[in-house]
Amino acid sequence: MAAPSQFTILANGNSCEFVAANDWIHVYKEVKRGINIWNPLDTYYFKTKYAPSELIRLTKNNLTNTVHNTPHELKVANFLRNHTIVKKGKSSDKLLLIKV
Numbered sequence: 001m002a003a004p005s006q007f008t009i010l011a012n013g014n015s016c017e018f019v020a021a022n023d024w025i026h027v028y029k030e031v032k033r034g035i036n037i038w039n040p041l042d043t044y045y046f047k048t049k050y051a052p053s054e055l056i057r058l059t060k061n062n063l064t065n066t067v068h069n070t071p072h073e074l075k076v077a078n079f080l081r082n083h084t085i086v087k088k089g090k091s092s093d094k095l096l097l098i099k100v
Helices: 034-038 060-066 073-082
Strands: 007-009 015-021 025-030 044-048 051-057
Touching: 044 060, 051 060, 060 073
Parallel strands: none
Antiparallel strands: 007 015, 015 025, 025 044, 044 051
């Protein structure tokens, strides 16, 4: 998988900044602007080596569908049974998904 770019533009014109990566997934967080700046919830997107050309909204369903029939399918399914999709480590404040 190619090295992650630090910023990526979404179809809606907003930008996403790179958050974290491992050998099969890159995670980005949408940069809030306009009236969305007051929304307390962050929106995350991802690219995988299985779908490297497009940013996909990071949801349980989207991630599960993307890794279906891949070597990461069981690991991701086990992770999602025990954690929320954007759960962060208490001490590191980093996404636990990156450790999958």
